[in-house]
Amino acid sequence: MKKIKYYYNPTTLRYEKLETPLRVKLLRALGFIAGSLVTALIIVSIAFQYLDSPKEKILRQNYERARDNYDLLNMQLGKLKQQMTELEKRDNEIYRSIFEASPIPDSARVKEMEKQKEIQLVQAMDADALYTDIVTNLNNLIKRAAFQHKSYDDIDGFIKNKEILLAATPAIQPVSNTDLRRIASGFGYRIDPVYKTVKMHAGLDFAAPQGTPIYATANGAIKLAGNTGNGYGNHVIINHGYGYETLYGHMFKIKASSGQKVKRGEIIGYVGSTGKSTGPHLHYEVHKNGKRLDPVYFFYNDLTPEQYDRLLKMAAASNQSFD
Template identity: 50%
Template sequence: MAKVKYYYDPRTLSYRKIERTWNDRIRSTGAFLLSAIVLAGILFFVSDNLFDSPKERRLKRELAAMELELNLMENRLEDLNSVVTELEDRDNNIWRVVFEAEPIPNEVRHSGFGGANRYEHLEGLTYTDLLKQNAMTLDELTKRVVVQSRSFDEVIALAKNREELLSAIPAIQPVSNTDLKRIASGFGYRIHPIYKVRKLHAGLDFSAEIGTPIYATGDGTVTVARTRNGSGYGRYVQINHGFGYETLYGHMSRVSVRRGQKVKRGDVIGYVGNSGRSTAPHLHYEVIRNGSKINPINFFYNDLTPEEYDRLIEISSQSNQSFD
């Protein structure tokens, strides 16, 4: 039941009942509703801009935690990059050098990934730049680790074959040369004995009497055993030692091995002669590495002291006339 309101009438000195018309009631109700709407709007604006909802607070906490994790991941990726870089450096400059393997080029280790839009799916996210950078670093590290893993497989295989490699390298002199006087001409440009012009002499000439034994300088398989005289090397033997090494022994008087025969370091493979394009009895000896002829003097370390080796280098470097 609605309250009845009165007012005091000073003229009649009595209280009179307040009579409210429908217009009064409508105006009063309208004012109340308008005030309520205005107050609700103010409260909504204030709460929306000054106070977070429970869901918003939870999402902000999750975003802050995600940013922290991404930054921690970036730091861990930098640490991993340092570790992988150290492994690559040791691989190229220590392990592969020890086993005489070619270093892996940087363009192979750091080759890029195809596709300009590889990280397009990360565009428009809250931390796009950080996500893209971490993804790119992770992809690069993954590629480098794969390359390094394959390199380790190769180095392990080389280590298992270390004994075989050491036996295969041509590491002794092909004729007995205890007094170091038999090297008549070294590797390099020398006067040709027939044409009398400077010409590359791609081996060493050992002067010796006809019939002096010639020894295989490393383990291997005979690939050429020419027993008939002819121009050039005359009677000669060529041995494939594996691991990219080959040796050649020219101007023999007699060949004592056959093609396909396995030989060991120190086995007699023939005898010094004067066959082919030769001007005096001697052995012409070559070392071939991956198809290129290199100076054999660099390999005579198994049967010489350091002093003898230095003396041999001095003798071989003298400019003179070759025998072939």
Template identity: 40%
Template sequence: MSKVKYYYDPDTLSYRKIEARKSRKYRNIGLFLLGSFLFGLLGLTVLLNTNFINTPKELSLQRELRNYDLQFELLDKKMEQVEQVLTNIEDRDNNIYRIYFEANPIPDEQRRAGFGGINRYKSLEGFNNSEMIIASTKRMDIIQKQMVIQSKSLDEITKLAEEKEKLLAAIPAIQPINNEDLRRMASGYGWRSDPFTKARKMHWGMDFSSPKGTPIYATGDGKVTRADSNSSGYGNHIRIDHGFGYVSLYAHMSKYNVTAGKTVKRGDLIGFVGSTGRSEAPHLHYEVFKDDQRINPINFYYGSLTAEEFANMLKTASQENQSLD
């Protein structure tokens, strides 16, 4: 029941009922609604700026942040794995590949050096997690630089390996006459008795005694530079330039199977045993040059002889006997 209010009228000396005006009533209602709205707005603002209530958008952002944290942890572990693999490759590169191919190791300071000069990470500053982002970016940049350096190093190793392969193919590494065609290893490299003057003189090659017409094979890849009889004492002879400073010579041949300018492979038939030139009997006189200096051919037969065969040849070649030329 609404409360009735009265006021005292001195003119009539009586109490009169207060009649409420409609305008005032509406004003009061309006003020109440406005106050309620303002109070509600203030309360909502306070709640939105505290942790008591999160909007759907804030919940979504929180989920994204947690997901970013998880992705960062995974990225960090992957970077650790990449660094471990790179370290292993770099270790093998420095201590196996580059040593084998006689190349200088790459210093760690060069592989893991940072980037000087301008601030490359200025655009990443000013965020809540700037330090973490900058540190991770620097780490990725260093990994990328390591990979570039390692890639270039492997390119260099590949080139060195190709050269090494050519060198191994070029070195005169087999016996020029097959063992089954060989009567005996008549004379080795060193001081020997001359078959004609009987004087002691230096014998610059090895003599392989074999029947006339026995096949003679190239001992390494190369190019035939001479196939003639225009060198004193050698008779019909062939010279092969193997590159890398190596040259092999085959003397006293009965006939040729190649001509000057021809490219040959190790094991190719190049001619036949004879006794031309200054020769006492059918045999092959074989010499090896390195940088224009004669060297002992016996050091290069690892490609065709067993350990036992090599030991027997070494024993025979070391005997100071009479040569056949």
């Protein structure tokens, strides 16, 4: 039952029923509603400031996972960069040194890649910055790997060319000389057998019976085969490429012909005593880019170190040449 309130009216000197005007009721209702709204807004603002909504919780969890994944990727990228740097260093300092090739500059390995400072600390990065940083690092590694792959393709070509170069480099004795007794005169100033004066002897003389086979000391093509009246008699010159040529003089008989391709160890003629010669022997020369070299340094392919040392001493002896 609703309680009825009364008040004492001093004018009428009696108790009268207390009635609240409608205007007052409305003001009270509006004040209550306004206070409730303000209180609700304060509570909501505090909640939004210190408490996450379910959606924000999910987003925050996703962000934390993304940051952890970035840390892991960044660590793996660091390892890959270290491995790539080691490969590039090995490429420049070892592989290309073996084949006498110029090292590849870093600018060629990573086109349009500039050395950048660290963008930010991972904690300060937003999702876009994390993504951009990962993509940038991966693109740089892809470019470096592509250039490294091309470099190794080049080295593979160097190996093949090196095999060809080794096959084209004089590396055996031009006559059979297993007992090392056929070296008659070495490279350098020797006594001329005809004029009895000291003259430059630009090759090695191998004393051997007439008809002893003469072998090509490296792969190449016959540049000259015949007698041109220059004192070498019947002689052969082989162009091996890479600046190498060899000369075989005073042959009894030439087996090879001009323009013919020959392999190392193939018979190109036979020992004789034609031209300016005092007896059957082979005069053998090695040229590199037109310069005459001591042939004794090109017999490493068919001699042991002990035999080679003995041969060096024999070739260095001062004596009279055969031509």
